[in-house]
Amino acid sequence: MPELPEVETVRSGLAPVMEGRVIASVQVRRPDLRWPLPPDLVQVLTGARVTALRRRSKYILADLDRGASMLLHLGMSGRLLIEARPTADYHRDPAILPRHDHVQWQMQDGATITFNDARRFGMVDLIAEGAEPAHPLLRHLGPEPLGADFHAEALAAALKERRAPIKAMLLDQRIVAGLGNIYVSEALHRAGIDPRRAAGRIGASRLAALVGHIRDVLTEAIAAGGSSLRDHRQTTGELGYFQHAFRVYDREGAACPTPGCAGVIRRIVQSGRSSYYCPVCQR
């Protein structure tokens, strides 16, 4: 899935065909995603103009001229495929099975957008005008890691007295919203912090450095078009390149890339999920 950089890549790929354009029709093939699709989805979207396409954490929001917004989450395996126009030069990846096409949007200018999600952990919802802050999925989200509200003092306050491992805390979307399993491992390696370390026992200066590394790794990944891992592709079908820049994620047994470090990357399981780290330079 897509973590923040992948979702941002999808959002920016979607913007040219959705922003400012009218949704001509919507087809629902399978309404039982993570949560059932709202029954009035087709009715609310049909004929609406998308005024803005935004991202909040790993969610994409499409604001409509009639006030409501459409909320989208890709889960683990969700993708948005864009066919700009029905042209012969659109090659759909044969590995993306049409039976997992759940929702399709036809834009008035001819573009077709398809939500495909094999595991169906993704979701589509509607948010009434003004109801965004109270939406159950958005209400508890912490600060955007690339925004002004995410800084060393805020992170220190959120982690104070917390005994859970820093890895788990950074995956908690209430602490900071948008990181996932890959980028947490990458940021902790850059910061030289052991993923098992109790979050509340990390010094202020190390937390400040961590904030910088989180920002850097996300920014670099967005610039590279995200990571193409297993199912994820950009909306164009192009590959994102950031997976080649992973320093520890999925690199168990490899030499630690930190200059001068003789460590070997290890994989451990924390709260059911893989963590990759260097036992030598991460403390």
Add this chain to the structure above:
DNA sequence: CTTCAGACCTGGTGGC
């Protein structure tokens, strides 16, 4: 409140 295991669902991979 905090922390963690389990649940949701399908598909790909690697071992035997």
Add this chain to the structure above:
DNA sequence: TGCCACCAGGTCTGAA
């Protein structure tokens, strides 16, 4: 080749 265990980018729910 076939079968099976295990793994996967998320995050909600409920138990301890």
